[in-house]
Amino acid sequence: MxxxxxxxxxxxxxxxxxxxxxxxxxxxxxxxxxxxxxxxxxxxxxxxxxxxxxxxxxxxxxxxxxxxxxxxxxxxxxxxxxxxxxxxxxxxxxxxxxxxxxxxxxxxxxxxFPELPTVEYQNSLTIQQNKLKSMISQTIFAVSDNESRPIHTGALFEVNAGGLTMVAVDGFRLALRREAVLGKEGSESFSFVVPGAALSEVEKICGPVEEPAAVTQGAKHVMFKVGSTILVSRRLEGEFLAYRQAIPRNNSIHVTADTRSLLASIDRVSLMINEKLKSPLHCIFDDNVLKIRTKTAIGDAADQCPIEGTGNGLEIGFNNRYLMDALKAAPADRVRLELTTSVSPCVILPAEGDENFLYMVLPVRLKAGE
Missing domain, CATH: 3.10.150.10 (DNA Polymerase III, subunit A, domain 2)
Incomplete structure (x- = not known):
């Protein structure tokens, strides 16, 4: 040789x-x-x-x-x-x-050296590399690391006439992204679950280019072909969350905000929170303003972010990291927040245009004095 x-x-x-x-x-x-x-x-x-x-x-x-x-x-x-x-x-x-x-x-x-598994062809799709890369990066943070529900340690790929929908869920939040595909072959609609670890590698292999990436669904494996590189991973088997039923869409409160401003406000208030000192964000949705405060043993902080719309004074608590992860991933300058009560989830969507992403964050119960 x-x-x-x-x-x-x-x-x-x-x-x-x-x-x-x-x-x-x-x-x-x-x-x-x-x-x-x-x-x-x-x-x-x-x-x-x-x-x-x-x-x-x-x-x-x-x-x-x-x-x-x-x-x-x-x-x-x-x-x-x-x-x-x-x-x-x-x-x-x-x-x-x-x-x-x-x-x-x-x-x-x-x-x-063991042979790579052969992928018994069932269905396939092609999508631009940059789209696949952004879809993974904007959902993978919500993939569960809890091995008691192995199916949720991966992301769901759902392909139909509308394109590709990718969904990740970990019991506290949900991330969803939609994009059009360049083409698909096989069944009219099909779905499979790819382990989060494999998706993390696919994200690194994909470039910020419009060249196509091919995804092939096999009986037990899934194959990603990106340029001269292929990645083969086993598929996760099991019943993935029926996510459509889990997302509340008849919410009574709708407010819009600038994504960066909202993220900056949460980031400032989060200075009081660390791994040892955990505290929820106490949010009050008022007329055209969102008031955020938090309190831990090292001190307290408060901030305000301008919003459009009214939350009728709704008080709700959130895990700061979960809310920040969703806002960092949101590929839009302005977002719409949909809420109903202090114990129902917050749904984050684009303020205008197609609903090509959706994030859902479950609230945290606020104790007295928080």
Missing amino acids: KFSCEKALLQAAISTTSRAVSPKSSIPALEGILLEADQNLKLTGYNLETGIRTSVPADIESGGSLVLSARLFGEIVRKLPDDLVIFSATNYMVNIKCGMSEFNILGTDPEE
Whole structure:
């Protein structure tokens, strides 16, 4: 096996595939990257949950395959000078040359590296990379980390004639994003749940470009193809929350606010709150003004944010982080807040235009003196 490759391209490929490598595994090969030289150079990382394979242009003199320690190989390439990397392997002894630098390291048998699962095709969709990237980043914060409900440790992908809807929920809040797709094949409408850990990697692989990304739903797995990189993940099985019934839409109070101003007000008041000193935001929705205050052992803070509309003096408590996460993710300059009572959820929507996002945050009960 012998090839040469630009250092920057090789380093980027190692960085991408390393994210699916097990840091520690009972199968030593899973702590490595599988290199395969054929028509081009392919690198694969796989932790039995998520697999990432990417191909990189290289000048291949002789083909072959072997497994190298992801950590060591990654560190060597990262510290090489910016030049052409010449890689050669005889049996499992690997020689890496670049500029004046040279390394000899030992690889392992590629037969020990488990194959990536095959995705038995059921349905597929294509969507712009930048749209998929923003949809993930604007919902993933609401993916649950509670393993007692494994289905909610992923995000729901729902595809129909209206496009793609992505939903994440963790029991305290809900995040929803909608976008049009470039195309879909298979059933009229279909849905599947992708683990949050896999989505986090897809977000990193997608670029801020309008090039298409393909998503294929298989019987037990889902595959994302972005440029020359594919990511394969198992699907989560189970009954996802019936989110449409969970979102109240006949709310009696509607107010609109500037997203940044509201976020800044909450951020200032949140200076009194930390991991040890937790306290809800005490919000009063009045005529054209939202009053926010909080109180902990280190002091108290109050702020006001101008809003349009009246909340009829509604007093309601929120977890500051949950409200801030939703406002940070909201892709709109102005948002509409819908509320009804102090114990019903707050729904956050775009103030105008299509409802391409929706966030729901459950309130916190206020105790006397808060």
